[in-house]
Amino acid sequence: MARxxxxxxxxxxxxxxxxxxxxxxxxGYDRTSVQEIVxxxxxxxxxxxxxxxxxxxxxxxxxxxxLRLQQERLDAFAGADAPVEQRLRDAAAxxxxxxxxxxxxxxxxxxxxxxxxxxxNKQVRAERRRYHERFRALIEEGQEQGVFSTATPAxxxxxxxxxxxxxxxxxxxxxxxxxxxxxxxxxADLLLRALRA
Amino acid sequence: MARxxxxxxxxxxxxxxxxxxxxxxxxGYDRTSVQEIVxxxxxxxxxxxxxxxxxxxxxxxxxxxxLRLQQERLDAFAGADAPVEQRLRDAAAxxxxxxxxxxxxxxxxxxxxxxxxxxxNKQVRAERRRYHERFRALIEEGQEQGVFSTATPAxxxxxxxxxxxxxxxxxxxxxxxxxxxxxxxxxADLLLRALRA
DNA sequence: CGCCACATACCGACCGGTTAGTCTGTCCAC
DNA sequence: GTGGACAGACTAACCGGTCGGTATGTGGCG
Numbered sequence: 001m002a003r004x005x006x007x008x009x010x011x012x013x014x015x016x017x018x019x020x021x022x023x024x025x026x027x028g029y030d031r032t033s034v035q036e037i038v039x040x041x042x043x044x045x046x047x048x049x050x051x052x053x054x055x056x057x058x059x060x061x062x063x064x065x066x067l068r069l070q071q072e073r074l075d076a077f078a079g080a081d082a083p084v085e086q087r088l089r090d091a092a093a094x095x096x097x098x099x100x101x102x103x104x105x106x107x108x109x110x111x112x113x114x115x116x117x118x119x120x121n122k123q124v125r126a127e128r129r130r131y132h133e134r135f136r137a138l139i140e141e142g143q144e145q146g147v148f149s150t151a152t153p154a155x156x157x158x159x160x161x162x163x164x165x166x167x168x169x170x171x172x173x174x175x176x177x178x179x180x181x182x183x184x185x186x187x188a189d190l191l192l193r194a195l196r197a
Numbered sequence: 198m199a200r201x202x203x204x205x206x207x208x209x210x211x212x213x214x215x216x217x218x219x220x221x222x223x224x225g226y227d228r229t230s231v232q233e234i235v236x237x238x239x240x241x242x243x244x245x246x247x248x249x250x251x252x253x254x255x256x257x258x259x260x261x262x263x264l265r266l267q268q269e270r271l272d273a274f275a276g277a278d279a280p281v282e283q284r285l286r287d288a289a290a291x292x293x294x295x296x297x298x299x300x301x302x303x304x305x306x307x308x309x310x311x312x313x314x315x316x317x318n319k320q321v322r323a324e325r326r327r328y329h330e331r332f333r334a335l336i337e338e339g340q341e342q343g344v345f346s347t348a349t350p351a352x353x354x355x356x357x358x359x360x361x362x363x364x365x366x367x368x369x370x371x372x373x374x375x376x377x378x379x380x381x382x383x384x385a386d387l388l389l390r391a392l393r394a
Numbered sequence: 395c396g397c398c399a400c401a402t403a404c405c406g407a408c409c410g411g412t413t414a415g416t417c418t419g420t421c422c423a424c
Numbered sequence: 425g426t427g428g429a430c431a432g433a434c435t436a437a438c439c440g441g442t443c444g445g446t447a448t449g450t451g452g453c454g
Binding site: 027028030031110111114115149151152153156157159160162163164165166167168170171178183186187189190191193194195196 | 224225227228307308311312346348349350353354356357359360361362363364365367368375380383384386387388390391392393
């Protein structure tokens with residue numbers, strides 16, 4: 001029997017990544033020791049360093065997974081065949097839902113960015129900027145068509161919205177009164193109302 | 198001659214706190230060693246532990262300073278003699294300016310909260326809730342008077358705005374094109390426009 | 395004025411504990 | 425029997441915090 005699945009059904013690398021994600025979100029990157037991760041995943045350090053080059057690689061994996069997912073979803077919504085205000089609303093609401101559904105990833109993302117080495121950080125920032133710019137383009141499109149106000153620079157509007165998305169991991173609780181979809185609707189509403197020409 | 202000022206003009210405790218604030222903001226709490234702090238402040242560990250009980254106390258000092266300041270300012274703006282939309286706008290803009298002017302404090306605040314011990318964390322959260330509720334009351338006042346839309350729960354609006362404030366430490370750069378006041382005007386505008394009845 | 399008693403401010407060697415990462419060895423599948 | 429998939433003991437570098445000691449200042453007293 002291949003050791004890669006051990007007692008559990010999921011292969012070791014995935015299990016390590018999932019465990020690390022949970023622990024990083026709960027305790028923070030620096031407060032989580034490699035020993036803790038491997039124990040929780042039911043393996044030893046040998047296994048971890050067999051699949052990952054370093055503890056930091058584990059963190060970077062979380063980042064690239066999140067970024068890839070969000071970028072794909074944004075591309076889909078932004079490129080849809082609908083009026084720009086509809087496309088922006090859908091994209092804005094979707095990123096809220098996706099963030100809430102992966103709250104662990106989100107809190108790691110915003111809290112532990114500065115733990116990455118300069119090169120990896122640069123890489124992440126670059127990908128993030130691409131995402132940012134895609135979103136901004138959507139707003140600018142609406143401004144040019146006259147359906148969105150031009151009172152506020154598009155850049156700032158993007159940061160305004162992503163600020164609230166970023167903040168979700170601080171206050172949103174799954175057992176609270178609002179479902180992810182409801183929160184998403186409200187936040188998208190606020191954005192669209194702020195943008196009314 | 199009193200040693201408290203050593204070669205430098207500022208007294209040792211303040212110097213230690215200022216140095217720690219800068220380093221915590223630059224590298225994060227866990228990544229900053231006590232040794233590093235005392236070296237940068239030009240003293241030794243003996244001095245630090247003479248004035249502070251622990252490394253954590255240093256962090257808590259930052260928190261209580263920020264919270265006290267913001268609460269005072271909010272109280273002043275919220276209790277002013279002006280229409281509610283004016284008071285909200287002023288308060289919303291002021292917290293942006295104050296945050297930008299103390300960006301180090303702000304990034305520590307949001308990034309290192311979970312590094313505080315449970316008791317201290319609870320204390321900080323309680324103070325933060327008071328602040329949150331004061332702000333919410335302002336919005337509810339406007340909603341009751343019919344000048345603000347009731348489409349979005351006041352709670353969520355508060356989190357929406359503070360999300361963007363929180364996010365400032367991620368993207369705002371002093372050498373960017375916008376002054377703190379300009380950013381504050383824009384963000385307050387966005388909030389007020391989103392709230393138009 | 396001079397001297398002693400004490401407090402304050404700080405130094406820096408040191409301690410127990412923890413950490414990320416390494417390395418050698420074992421075991422099983424093919 | 426060869427190579428991938430791990431196990432787990434080990435290391436070297438730190439870490440926060442402590443502690444005995446010292447230099448300087450201050451107030452009381454004769």
